[in-house]
Amino acid sequence: MAETFPVQRTCPFAPPPAYKGWRDQAPLVKAETGRGEVWLVTRHAEAQQVLSGSGFSTDPRTPGHPNALDTANMTPEEIAAAREFGVGFFIDYDPPEHTRYRRLLIPEFTVRRVREMRPDIQRIADELIDDMVAKGDEAELVEAYGLALPSLVICRLLGVPYADHDFFQSRTRTIVDASADEGTRRAASFEIRSYLDDLIARVEAAPKDDLLGRLATSGRLTHEEMTGAAFLLLVAGHETTANMIPLSAYTLLRHPDQLAALRANPDAWPAAVEELLRYHSIADFVAFDRVAVEDQELGGRLIRKGEGVYVLGASANRDERAFERPDEFDIERGxxxxxxxxxxxxxxxxxxxxxxxxxxxxxxxxxxxxxxxxIVPEEELEPKYGNGVFGLTRMPVAW
Ligand code: HEM
Structure with missing residues (x-):
């Protein structure tokens, strides 16, 4: 019998409890999502196999995709608008269409390029803490720091003028606000897209030596494609990092010995960040929706063309076959x-x-x-699944 999916976390520091049972049972488990059946990939080796293989498509337009556009109740105009909105959103594209974007953007995110951004990121972090301290000795960390920092970093990356920061931040916040209704979030997405449309028109008229300027001068993307790619950078880079900051801060506070070790040896931060990413695995399954494009064997099963798959990232990252003591938080594990x-x-x-x-x-x-x-008991920390990415709604702190 098929399992029921999705299931929710019951603790902010662990994947949904059902994942372990499924992982013990088999590398692939059948589940009913309410929109049809999918395969859940529970183990690390098979997760890598699906994500690296050419046998699966990530494109929601491919027949059988678990997140295909639900056109049943949509007018032809709405379907056309949704398709147009998807132009340039290359996380949803397969090669070779996907490769065209990836080649253009990889040089913008190399280790060297990011090293050049570090002083800006440091300044943003310091200014946000200055603001918090100026207001007293308490704050709500998700809003004041978690959401604000990546939003301002993306403003810098995309060259959003300082005067537009408030507009940009308020709309991006609505897009990722799990408590806002669908219509409000969609309206905010259209506002941001239309803002990016104007911003890119200005860049095309007078390109500078920055990310969008370089994309414009490459001549490889149309105006709509660039707008879609910029919108993807915004949504992919915002809520993910925003959710990780408060969750990670809390995890380190719950492990004071490991926090003390980091204070004593700041060189250990990069390894700690990897462990925080593994431990939380916030982009759990929506990020990993795929559909088989050919019949193939996986984890001892025959997966047929057109069958949908969700790779459970949080399960793969707690797989005993890949990580010893997977439920323990250990910044030294590598x-x-x-x-x-x-x-x-x-x-x-x-x-x-x-x-x-x-x-x-x-x-x-x-x-x-x-x-x-x-400053609130752990059971009062409310979890959220905005856009399928896990995080905390609020985290009141004092210092
Ligand atoms: C802790 C923070 C982050 C996490 C956990 C995260 C997670 C992920 C995951 C799991 C995917 C793969 C999705 C798939 O296989 O379909 C992905 C793709 C992507 N991420 Fe991130 N991400 C983070 C931060 C960022 C940032 C800061 C940016 C850029 C500003 C970004 C931009 C992207 C883009 C553009 C893609 C699509 C890549 C492609 O399809 O080729 N992400 N991210």
Missing amino acids: ARHHVAFGYGVHQCLGQNLARAELEIALRTLFDRLPDLRV
Whole structure:
């Protein structure tokens, strides 16, 4: 009998409890999602196999895709608008269409490029903490720091003028606000897309030597494609990092010995960030929706063309076959083979930037506010699944 999916986390620091049972049972488990049946991929080796293989498509237009556009109740105009909105959103494209974008953007996110961004990220982190401290000795960390930092980093990356930061931040916040209704979020998405449309028109008229300027001068993307790609950078790089910052801060507060080790040896931060990414695995399954494009064997099963698959990233990252004592948080474990950024052709384009943001955000937070503490009981921390990415709604802190 098929399992029921999705299932929710019951604790902010662990995947949904059902994952372990499914992982013990088999590398692939059949589940009913309410929109049809899918295969759930529960183990690390098979997760890598699906994500790296050419036998699966990520494109929601491919027949059988678990997140195909639900056109049953849509007018032809709405379908056309949704398709147009998807132009340039290359996380949904397969090679070779996908490769065209990836080749253009990889140079923008290299380790060297990200190293050049570090002073800016540091300044943003310091200014946000200055603001928090100026307002008193308490704050709500998700809003004041978690969401604000990646939003301002993306403003810098896309060259959003300072005067537009408030507009940009408020709309991006609505897009990722799990409590806002679908219509409000869609309206905010259209506003941001139309803002990016204007911004890119200005860039095309007078390109500078920055990310969008270089894309414009390459002549390889149309105006609509560039707008879609910029919109993807915004949504992919915002809520993910935003959710990781408060969750990670809380995890380190719950492991004071490991936090003390990081304070004593700041060189250990990069390894700690990898373990935080593995441990939380916030982009759990929606990021990893695929459909088989040919009949193939996987984990001892025959997967037929047109069958949908969800790779359970949070299960793969707690797989006993890949990580010893997987439920323990251990900054010394060397967790770099986690799949929190995915694997294969779609592996997170912004991973070097995300690592730098997390390291700088967390180190600065604990350096500047050495007495940081959470001021509500753990059971009052409300989880959220905005856009399928896990996080906390609020995290009230004092220092
Ligand atoms: C902790 C933070 C982050 C996490 C956990 C994360 C996670 C992921 C995952 C799991 C994927 C793969 C999806 C798939 O296989 O279909 C992905 C793709 C992507 N990420 Fe991230 N991400 C983070 C931060 C960022 C940042 C900061 C940016 C850029 C500003 C970014 C940009 C992208 C883009 C553009 C893709 C699509 C890549 C492609 O399809 O080729 N991400 N991310």
